[in-house]
Amino acid sequence: MKKKRFNPITDRSSEIITFLMASPDMPDDADLRFKIELSIEEAVENVVRYAYEGGIGWLEAGTDLDDKSLILTIELRDAGKPFNPLEEADPDITLSANERPVGGLGIYLCKQMMDSITYRYEDGNNVLIMKKLVSPERA
């Protein structure tokens, strides 16, 4: 895994996203890159904005590609308050504009854009792992 620890992370979302998107593990396909970047932005923003409740903290971001270059893995790790984003309820996308609450779409977008997302709390760290099939056949 090619990874880097950002510390502190306040106002550094763009830098963290740029680091991940510049990884040689990333596919060239524009549609895949759009979906991956969007998922990364939503997940990174969640950590930068909420994990340390305004305090100072770090985020470790990494990418990996399996031996067959089929599956891209993105891993985010932080030591903020324990938070499992997968436990958040999905938004009701059938509501009218007036009924729709503002916000709460970030994690939902990750779930829709990625092929799998797993979360674990390990050694005092939140660990979020997102996977996407990036084989040329798929693109």
Added chain:
Amino acid sequence: MNITINKQGGKTLVVLDGRIDSSNSDRFQKDMAPLMEGDSPDIDIDCGGMTYTSSQGLRIFLLLQKSVMARKGKLVMRNMNSHVKEVFDITGFSNIITII
């Protein structure tokens, strides 16, 4: 991101160019704020040059739509590229905002 706003008749024409993400969504919201009040609520947004939006952009489009509806106006978004359109489809925004 580049935002151009013009008044034409009773309508506000907006041209969006570039990306809406967490780095510029605060500025985008500030630029859109004047469009969320006043007595000419009809807004036409040309998204032809908009290459990306995250949930930060979506929340501002929803605020815009709510304010337009409250004033009995109409919000239209046009020329959306396929990536951005997919974000609107997945979140159900295609059903609550007129996209042509």
